[in-house]
Amino acid sequence: xxxxxxxxxxxxxxxxxxxxxxxxxxxxxxxxxxxxxxxxxxxxxxxxxxxxxxxxxxxxxxxxxxxxxxxxxxxxxxxxxxxxxxxxxxxxxxxxxxxxxxxxxxxxxxxxxxxxxxxxxxxxxxxxxxxxxxxxxxxxxxxxxxxxxxxxxxxxxxxxxxxxxxxxxxxxxxxxxxxxxxxxxxxxxxxxxxxxxxxxxxxxxxxxxxxxxxxxx
Amino acid sequence: xxxxxxxxxxxxxxxxxxxxxxxxxxxxxxxxxxxxxxxxxxxxxxxxxxxxxxxxxxxxxxxxxxxxxxxxxxxxxxxxxxxxxxxxxxxxxxxxxxxxxxxxxxxxxxxxxxxxxxxxxxxxxxxxxxxxxxxxxxxxxxxxxxxxxxxxxx
Ligand code: FES
Ligand code: FES
Numbered sequence: 421x422x423x424x425x426x427x428x429x430x431x432x433x434x435x436x437x438x439x440x441x442x443x444x445x446x447x448x449x450x451x452x453x454x455x456x457x458x459x460x461x462x463x464x465x466x467x468x469x470x471x472x473x474x475x476x477x478x479x480x481x482x483x484x485x486x487x488x489x490x491x492x493x494x495x496x497x498x499x500x501x502x503x504x505x506x507x508x509x510x511x512x513x514x515x516x517x518x519x520x521x522x523x524x525x526x527x528x529x530x531x532x533x534x535x536x537x538x539x540x541x542x543x544x545x546x547x548x549x550x551x552x553x554x555x556x557x558x559x560x561x562x563x564x565x566x567x568x569x570x571x572x573x574x575x576x577x578x579x580x581x582x583x584x585x586x587x588x589x590x591x592x593x594x595x596x597x598x599x600x601x602x603x604x605x606x607x608x609x610x611x612x613x614x615x616x617x618x619x620x621x622x623x624x625x626x627x628x629x630x631x632x633x634x635x636x637x
Numbered sequence: 638x639x640x641x642x643x644x645x646x647x648x649x650x651x652x653x654x655x656x657x658x659x660x661x662x663x664x665x666x667x668x669x670x671x672x673x674x675x676x677x678x679x680x681x682x683x684x685x686x687x688x689x690x691x692x693x694x695x696x697x698x699x700x701x702x703x704x705x706x707x708x709x710x711x712x713x714x715x716x717x718x719x720x721x722x723x724x725x726x727x728x729x730x731x732x733x734x735x736x737x738x739x740x741x742x743x744x745x746x747x748x749x750x751x752x753x754x755x756x757x758x759x760x761x762x763x764x765x766x767x768x769x770x771x772x773x774x775x776x777x778x779x780x781x782x783x784x785x786x787x788x789x790x791x
Contacts, residue, residue, distance in 0.1 A: 505764050507765065523689070526691065527696075527700055
């Protein structure tokens with residue numbers, strides 16, 4: 421079992437590195453605003469747009485935290501529910517334990533209503549730490565600025581990782597009748613950079629005297 | 638383009654974006670693989686690509702280039718049945734039979750990962766293969782028997 425997971429993860433790694441070379445990430449740029457040029461309020465405005473993206477069904481449905489169940493929510497569905505067919509992506513996050521996500525989510529993106537979306541990358545759930553589904557703006561913001569929960573990334577690394585990960589790009593170009601994530605990938609990356617340069621402010625930093633005692637400057 | 642199906646190379650003259658399922662059924666006449674929904678919702682078309690279950694209604698013909706495709710016809714033959722096929726016969730799983738080649742291909746792929754699955758694990762693995770005739774209890778038993786055969790216990 422372990423060796424099967426290893427093989428799958430290895431092929432995931434290979435697919436990932438190949439994808440990075442030709443990805444539309446090549447068309448995005450990392451726009452770094454000058455230090456001190458973005459106010460906290462402007463940073464919070466950027467954050468609220470970042471939250472609109474993170475909480476959008478195109479992103480949140482697979483950012484399910486500890487749960488192994490992808491979600492079906494948003495305008496294509498009549499109600500919020502677990503992915504049909506009793507799908508369980510398991511601890512592998514890619515269904516190795518039961519039925520692999522790639523069984524249906526192939527390199528071709530179905531344009532048909534309720535057809536399986538796909539990208540040239542291994543379809544999978546987001547890492548457990550990136551827990552967006554049903555979370556508030558404050559909760560997601562605090563996760564994203566916490567190195568322990570954001571993959572030990574700076575805001576520049578968060579933004580550039582978005583540019584290079586093709587599975588994320590699908591959210592803005594989901595095909596068929598699916599509603600895309602708001603704004604564009606480039607605008608989303610720009611908002612993360614603006615938020616970062618502003619010191620990664622979160623909404624409750626100014627609304628309450630409580631803070632987590634960590635400086636993110 | 639050339640695609641390899643059941644260990645044989647086939648030259649097929651098709652558009653790159655023709656669904657692989659059409660290539661198998663209409664070009665190569667391998668009609669054991671069934672068409673149910675065309676949108677990855679039923680599992681009737683399940684085959685193996687490089688040994689793993691996939692749904693060719695969702696794959697473009699060009700995605701099969703350089704890969705090893707196995708259909709129900711290539712999993713085993715009447716003279717040399719695959720353990721999963723043998724277990725299916727033992728348990729007389731099929732009712733109308735339409736979904737069954739997909740069920741068998743899914744089970745064969747799953748058992749490579751889980752040689753000794755629990756009922757719950759079987760249900761998670763097989764729920765994405767629909768059966769209008771409701772053969773699910775027999776599918777579950779046959780998967781357990783196939784697993785025991787593959788482990789060399791029966
Ligand atoms: S026909 Fe391919 S899953 Fe239904
Ligand atoms: S046996 Fe008839 S659909 Fe499954």
